[in-house]
Amino acid sequence: MSAKKIISILGSVNQDSLSNKINNLVTSRLFKKYPNSEITLLNLANSPFSKLMLNGKDTNSFWEDTEAKMWIERLKEADYVVINSPMINFNYSVLVKNFIDAICIDDHSFSYKYSKQNGSVGLLNKMKVILIGTQGAPKGWYTFGDHLKMLEGTFGFLGANKIKSLLVAGTKTAPLKDMSHDEIIAKYDDEINSLIEL
Template identity: 25%
Template sequence: MKILHLDSSIQAEQSVTRRLSAAIVERLRKVSPQAVVTYRDLAADPLPELSPEQLRTPSTARESALDELLDADTIVIGAPMYNFTIPSQLKAWLDAVVIAGRTFRYSEAGVEGLLGDKRVIIASSRGGVYSPGGAMAAFDHQEAYLRNILGFVGVRDVEVIRAEGVRMGEDAAHRAITDAMASVGQLRSVA
């Protein structure tokens, strides 16, 4: 198994998603010891934003990001919620890898995603509570966006491990992180 591990938080060692994504990768390596991991820190080494020049002549960094994605069996994405959506660094990565003819294609039947055999595990953190059915659910442009864009490129196997309410007091943060870590411990292997 080949794992692509992406972190996008700008919070460094205070990041909940970095802790969760590292625990996810550790769990996957435990259940699949032969796994090979490629790590990309999108905050420390961001990809260039999409521009007309990038469309004409993709950068080596964008090509490398696409190659890593195409080569991976499982993608672990550390994705904190920033202003109800994803970090701009993660958006730049998505812009680099969502490419017609490579990760999706247009046909007479419409759009067809080309990454259907991939598994994605999202390590999500949110300061508040934005779960489906909750009072703030309409503000979730983070997980909903990730599920939609991943579905667009054909990924159907998407799991979310969420730490929610991490800025709602020390007890709430502790519970959220403890519950998320318990979910990490239940992850299955893909072999």
């Protein structure tokens, strides 16, 4: 199979997190499927996105300081984007939020002027997006807090070609709370493999 451009975005504040580990595994399996692919790793916890956010002090320089337009261009060229986040207080991590704030720029990653009806057109339409989420609570406990659904909507808005998600829920409840990360990953191996078929 031909080589691909793959961007792996680690979105957890905990470097040893389950979601980071699954992201690394998915990225390595994509590389195995598409040898000689170009992989760009963005660890948000060790990047400007861990320090910079939209606020009243640096709004004008935010997009420049985060190299937003460079990341948008990389996303436009990417075949696959793999991004993960745990649920933190019913949402995705602030690291992922800061990244999304940086890349959502009118007429760069989406546009209203090309829209035919009350809406927008996503300009990042080459990439296939693989989303990996984890949460302590079982799925459905907090209907108001669906961090993967929000990410699916955001990347759909930006024009993603295809989106596939994996949620590992209930990590703080039995039986997952008594399992190691390796055991949980083994339990979800089929679902992880299905992400590669996107």
